[in-house]
Amino acid sequence: MPRETTVAVFRPDDERLDEAAELIESLGATPVADAMLAVEPTDATPRTDADLVVLTSKTGVELAAKAGWDPGDATVAAIGESTAEALREADYAVDVVPEEYTSAGLVDALAEDVAGKRVEVARSDHGSDVLTDGLDEAGAYVHETILYRLVRPDGSGASAELAAEGDLAAAAFTSSLTVAHFVEAAAEGGLREQAIEGLNDGVVGVIGPPTAETAADYGIDVDVIPDRADFEELACDVVEEVAPTYHE
Structure with a gap:
């Protein structure tokens, strides 16, 4: 998939992940739905x-x-x-x-x-x-x-692999735990440094200041924090940062 359009989302492994992917797609970008949370x-x-x-x-x-x-x-x-x-x-x-x-x-x-x-x-x-x-x-x-x-679901981590390969344009983290689980998944694949470097080469959005602090602790540079802690605002702001003309 073209790197310029790929946006990773990390909602829980239920309808929220599907809805997140649909939203990213509706904004004109290509979703990478990678569940980092299971209930x-x-x-x-x-x-x-x-x-x-x-x-x-x-x-x-x-x-x-x-x-x-x-x-x-x-x-x-x-x-x-x-x-x-x-x-x-x-x-x-x-x-x-x-x-x-x-x-x-x-x-x-x-x-x-x-x-x-x-x-x-x-x-x-x-x-x-x-x-x-x-x-x-x-x-x-x-x-x-x-x-x-x-908990982190089995099989998560596709976004970390894409980031390590330089094929992820953006990521939208919705909690500190999604950041931690992303890094954990990357580390399990022996890709921690490469995945974080890949994130920092793209656009990183987080839901709010606490998640931004966690990202910084892992060496992840944050580019986007929405005015409200709302996933739709986060997704829109991230896609706008990646490709301003996509959802005009």
């Missing part, structure tokens, strides 16, 4: 005795809803609009969505109202300490429930 449910459910419940992903919402979780009178907060949309689709009310769709943004939105309250944080096993530590420092009694684990 392993823990069968845990959010607590039902909290004053405030925080959900941080669509996956967490879907697992909670499937288990029949009922928030009762608790205030429900979502980390961003995609999580809020999933809550609404599952017939849950959404009381808080921060302006900045990050853990730090959630802390900013909630800090003034959580002192002395029981706060349930329901998420994956790779959630940021920024959220739980921030709420704790604001005076909340914080409990965390791990709804699912995120």
